[in-house]
Amino acid sequence: MFDKILIANRGEIALRILRAAKELGIATVAVHSTADADAMHVRLADESVCIGPPAARESYLNIPSIIAACEITGADAVHPGYGFLSENARFAEVLAHHNIGFIGPKAEHIRVMGDKIEAKRTAKRLGIPCVPGSEGGITDPEEAKRVAAEIGYPVLVKAASGGGGRGMKVARTEGDLEQALTMARTEAKAAFGDDAVYLEKYLTKPRHIEVQILGDGRGGAVHLAERDCSLQRRHQKVWEEGGSPALDAAMRAEIGGICANAMRQLSYLGAGTIEFLYEDGQFYFIEMNTRIQVEHPVTEMITGIDLVNEQIRVAAGGGLSVVQEDIRVEGHAIECRINAEHPATFRPSPGLITYFHPPGGLGVRVDSAAFQGYRIPPNYDSLIGKLIVHGRTRNECLMRLRRALDEFVVDGIDTTLPLFRTLVRNADVQNGDYDIHWLEDFLAREGLSETDPKR
Ligand code: ADP
Numbered sequence: 001m002f003d004k005i006l007i008a009n010r011g012e013i014a015l016r017i018l019r020a021a022k023e024l025g026i027a028t029v030a031v032h033s034t035a036d037a038d039a040m041h042v043r044l045a046d047e048s049v050c051i052g053p054p055a056a057r058e059s060y061l062n063i064p065s066i067i068a069a070c071e072i073t074g075a076d077a078v079h080p081g082y083g084f085l086s087e088n089a090r091f092a093e094v095l096a097h098h099n100i101g102f103i104g105p106k107a108e109h110i111r112v113m114g115d116k117i118e119a120k121r122t123a124k125r126l127g128i129p130c131v132p133g134s135e136g137g138i139t140d141p142e143e144a145k146r147v148a149a150e151i152g153y154p155v156l157v158k159a160a161s162g163g164g165g166r167g168m169k170v171a172r173t174e175g176d177l178e179q180a181l182t183m184a185r186t187e188a189k190a191a192f193g194d195d196a197v198y199l200e201k202y203l204t205k206p207r208h209i210e211v212q213i214l215g216d217g218r219g220g221a222v223h224l225a226e227r228d229c230s231l232q233r234r235h236q237k238v239w240e241e242g243g244s245p246a247l248d249a250a251m252r253a254e255i256g257g258i259c260a261n262a263m264r265q266l267s268y269l270g271a272g273t274i275e276f277l278y279e280d281g282q283f284y285f286i287e288m289n290t291r292i293q294v295e296h297p298v299t300e301m302i303t304g305i306d307l308v309n310e311q312i313r314v315a316a317g318g319g320l321s322v323v324q325e326d327i328r329v330e331g332h333a334i335e336c337r338i339n340a341e342h343p344a345t346f347r348p349s350p351g352l353i354t355y356f357h358p359p360g361g362l363g364v365r366v367d368s369a370a371f372q373g374y375r376i377p378p379n380y381d382s383l384i385g386k387l388i389v390h391g392r393t394r395n396e397c398l399m400r401l402r403r404a405l406d407e408f409v410v411d412g413i414d415t416t417l418p419l420f421r422t423l424v425r426n427a428d429v430q431n432g433d434y435d436i437h438w439l440e441d442f443l444a445r446e447g448l449s450e451t452d453p454k455r
Contacts, residue, residue, distance in 0.1 A: 001024065001026065001312075001313075001316050001318070002026055002076050002077040002101060002312065002315075002316050003026065003027060003074075003076055004026065004027040004028070004029060004073065004074060004075045004076055004077075005017070005021045005026050005027070005028055005029070005075060005076075005077050005078070005079055005103070005312070006028075006029040006031065006066070006069060006070050006073065006075035006077070006078045006079075007021075007028060007029065007030055007031070007041065007045070007078075007079050007081065008031060008060065008066050008078050008079065008080045008081065008084065008085055009041075009060065009079070009080060009081030009082075009083070009084055009086075010032065010033075010036055010039060010041055010060065010369075010380065011039075011041070011369045011380070011381075011383065012367045012368050012369045012383065012384075012385060012386060013081040013082055013292070013294075014030065014039075014041035014081060014369065015040060015041055015044065015367070015368075015369050016081075016308060016367055017079045017081060017308055018030075018041060018044055018045060019308075020306060020308035020309045020311075020312060021079075021312065023306075023309065024309065024312060026312070027046045027047075028044075028045045028046050028047070029045060029046065029047045029048065029049065029069065029070075029073045029075050030042045030044075030045035030047070030048040030049075031048070031049050031050075031051045031059075031060070031065075031066060031069050032048060032049075032050055032051065032059075033050070033051065033052055033053060033054050033055075033056075033058075033059035033060065033379070034050060034052070034053055034054060034059075035053075035054035035377040035379050036377065037050065038374075038375075039369060039374075040369040040370075040371060040374070041369060047073050049069040049072060049073060051065040051066060051068075051069055052065055054377065054379040055379065056084065056379070056380065060084045060085070061084055061085060063085070063090075063091055063094055066078065066085070067094065067095070067098055067100070070095075070098070070100050071098075075100065076100060076101060077100060077101030077102070077103055077312075077315065077316070078095055078100060078101070078102060078103065079103040079104075079308075079311070079312070080102070080103070080104060080291070081291075081292065082291050082292055082293060082294060083381070086104065086290075086291040086292075087110055087113075087114055087289070087290055087291055088110070089107040089108075089110040089111040089114065090107075092104060092105075092106075092107040092110060093107045101315055101316065102315065103270070103311050103312055103315040104269075104270050104290065104291060104311070104315070105215075105268060105269050105270045105272065105290045105291075106217065106268075106269050109266060109268060109269070109290055110290045113272075113287070113288040113289075113290050114161075114290075115160055115161065116158065116159070116160050116161070116162060116198070116287060117136055117137055117160045117196065117198050119287055119288055120133075120198075120285065121135075121136070122266075123262070123274075123285045123288070124285075126261075126262035126265050126266065127258060127261065127262060128258060128259065128262050128274065128285045129258075129276075129282065129283050129284060129285060130284060130285045131200045131201055131203070131277065131284040131285070131286065132151045132200070132201045133147070133151060133155075133198060133199050133200035133201060134147045134198045134199040134200075136198065137160055137196040137197065137198055138181070138197060138198055138199055139196075139197075141177070141178045141181055144157075144177055144178075144181055144199060145174060145177060147199050148171065148174065148177055148199060149174070151199070151200075151201045152201065153171065153172060153173055153174070153202075154170055154171060154172045154201075154202040154204070155170070155171050155177070155199050155200065155201060155202055156168060156169070156170055156171075156199070156200045156201070156202040157169045157170075157171065157177075157180045157181055157183075157184040157197050157198075157199060158184070158197060158198055158199075158200055159184060159187070159188035159191070159192060159194070159195075159196070159197055160188075160194060160196035160197060160198060161188065161192035161193075161194045161196070162188065162192070163192070164235065164236075165234060165235025165236075166187060166188070166191045166192075167184050167187045167188035167191060167192065167197070168184065169181075169183050169184040169187075170202050171202075181197065184197045185197055203277050203279045203284065204279075205279060205435045205436075205437065206230075206277035206278055206279040206284070206435060206436055207228060207230040207244065207246055207277070207278045207279070207434075207435050207436065208228070208229045208230045208232065208237075208275065208276075208277060208278075208436050209226050209227070209228050209229075209230075209244050209246070209247070209255075209276050209277075209278045209283070210226060210227050210229060210273045210274060210275040210276065210293075211223055211225070211226050211255060211256055211259040211273065211274045211276070212224040212225065212226070212227065212271070212272075212273055212296070212299045212307070213259050213260060213263050213268070213271070213272050213273070213274060214270070214271055214272075214307070214310050214311075214314070214320055215263045215264070215266070215267070215268035215269050215270060215272070215314070216269070216314050216319050216320050217267055217268070217269030217270070217314060218267060218319075219264055219267050220264065220319065220320060221260045221261075221263035221264045221268060222260055222320060222322060222323065222324045222327060223256035223257070223259050223260040223324070223327075224256075224299050224303050224305060224307075224327055225242060225243055225252055225256060225299065225302065225303065225327075225329050226242060226243060226244050226247060226252060226255065226256070227240050227241065227242040227244070227295055227298050227299060228240065228241050228242065228243070228244035228245065228246065228432075229295060230434055230435055230436050230438065231423070231429070231434060231438065231439045232436055232439060232440075233346070233439055233440060233443065234440075237294070237295060237337065238336075238337060238416075238419075238439060239334065239335070239336055239337075239420070239423060239429075239439075240295035240298050240334070240335045240337075241298060241332065241333065241334040241335070241394075241397075242298040242299055242301075242302050242329075242332070242333055243302070243329055243332065244278075244432075245394065245431075245432025245433075246278060246432070249329075252329070255276070255283055259274045260324065262274075269314055269315070270290075270311050270314055270315060271291070271292050271296070271307050271310065271311050272288060272289060272290050272291075273288065273289045273293050274288050275287050275288065275289065277436070292307060292308060292311060294337065294383070294386070295335050295386075296308075297333075297335060297365060297367060297386060297388040298333045298334070298335050298388060299333075301331075301333035301363075301365065301388055301390040302329050302330055302331060302332065302333050302390070303327055303328070303329065303330070304330070305321075305322060305327065309321075310322075330392075331390055331391055331392045331393065331396075331397070332390070332391055332392075332393060332394040332396075332397040333388060333389065333390045333391075333397065334388070334389055334397055334398070334401050335386050335387065335388045335389075336386070336387045336388075336401070336405070336416075336420045337383055337386055337416070338368075338383070338384055338385045338386065338387060338408075338410075338415055338416055338417060338420075339382040339383055339384065339415065339416045340376050340382045340383075340384045340413050340414065340415055341382050341414060341415070341416055342414040343414065343415070343416050343417070343418040343419040343448070344419075344448045346416075347414075348378070348382045349376075349382070349413045349414035349415070350375075350376040350377060350378040350382075350413070351375065351376060351412060351413045352373070352374075352375045352376075352412050352413070353370055353371070353372060353373065353374045353375070353376065353384075353410060353411070353412045353413060354372070354373075354411045354412035355372055355409060355410070355411035355412065356370055356371055356372040356374070356409070356410055356411075357407075357408070357409040357410075358385070358387075358408060359387070359403075359404035359405075359407035359408050360407075361400075361403075361404070362400075363389055363390040363391055363397075363400055364387070364388075364389055364390075364400065364404045365387075365388040365389070365390070366385055366386070366387055366388075366408075367385060367386045367388065368384060368385025368386065369384075369385075370384045370385055370410070376413065384410070384413075384415065387401075387404060387405070387408065387420075389401040389404055394432070398424060398430060401424050402421075402424045402425065405417060405420050405421050405424060406421065419448070422446075422448075426442070428442075
């Protein structure tokens with residue numbers, strides 16, 4: 001087992017990792033930018049190192065500084081959390097070169113899954129169902145027309161190095177295609193420095209359903225059921241739940257089995273998420289995330305398994321603590337991402353939290369690094385905490401969530417709490433009757449999506 005873990009992240013996920021390390025009796029090192037000197041992850045870690053100025057590029061993304069922090073403190077492993085360096089294959093290789101463990105997958109798997117065309121090719125080879133589309137990248141408009149005619153309109157042009165929904169354009173007819181192709185390539189080049197794009201059938205009313213997996217890196221892998229993350233705004237997840245209101249136990253076992261089997265073939269190491277769109281009873285692979293995800297607590301609440309603890313164990317060369325037969329889904333869990341944003345304009349609202357009272361009680365979990373008197377710096381994403389609620393049934397979970405949301409007080413800044421108080425009372429949400437477009441349509445209908453001219 002590792003003796004000392006350096007956490008190359010900040011905010012609630014840094015705390016989440018600290019907690020798992022402490023329970024394992026492993027010493028912890030926090031790194032932070034100058035903007036985060038007073039942050040909770042710095043206060044709770046055994047040691048801390050300042051690694052640079054506020055800009056993430058010069059601190060949380062600064063590989064030489066992080067390696068130096070490992071050497072100064074004698075950390076023998078790094079946990080990257082999510083975002084920042086978590087899906088950077090080169091970072092994993094540099095750590096290996098310095099004999100420092102990386103608590104994440106093998107570099108080759110990060111690299112394959114980071115390229116969407118390569119990821120899709122790999123998924124297909126491993127027996128994972130994919131969205132019909134082009135076999136590889138497309139540059140020639142005539143070839144695009146041929147492929148689009150084959151798969152049928154509408155089609156989606158997607159960037160191979162895409163992320164955060166950028167570089168995606170829908171073409172409803174052949175007349176739209178050339179322009180969609182040009183626009184997607186230009187946007188992809190500007191955002192990712194790579195203009196490779198590919199085509200996919202555009203699904204009109206899918207749900208987003210993702211399967212959590214864990215691999216031991218030696219050919220053993222399990223799945224831990226699914227999360228439904230269909231409630232999204234601008235391709236960003238807002239509300240996540242497990243299990244999906246659209247699946248039953250047999251469907252869960254089937255898609256989970258396909259994913260676990262694929263990971264066994266890869267000898268995948270660590271935690272990962274295989275993301276699908278789900279429409280008319282069919283699953284379509286869209287991408288794989290080779291890291292712990294923001295919404296991982298949903299899975300922890302319904303399975304009772306500590307995913308970060310498992311990540312650390314397998315990275316240190318130990319096996320998984322569970323076999324598939326032990327993993328049972330108990331009850332239902334919902335997570336709300338509480339952002340420091342205006343609930344209607346979604347404009348970021350950094351600043352001083354003058355009062356902070358998180359909810360409690362049976363089945364209520366709050367993962368947050370915020371506290372009364374904390375000043376949210378303007379330099380990073382606006383997630384200030386996650387409220388995760390568990391109940392024996394989905395109905396009990398919804399009742400408990402409504403109560404917990406009403407109890408949550410955050411003063412001094414705007415938060416998205418009022419949006420969740422509205423959502424939990426909405427009939428479609430209560431019935432689980434929503435797809436990936438539902439939330440944006442709802443916000444437009446309710447006049448809750450005033451466009452902020454600054455964004
Ligand atoms: P990114 O890496 O940019 O987030 P994804 O491939 O994960 O890109 O897609 C992001 C979102 O875009 C999905 O959650 C879904 O809402 C939408 N999307 C992606 N592919 C399709 C498709 N073929 N049809 C319809 N919507 C899609």
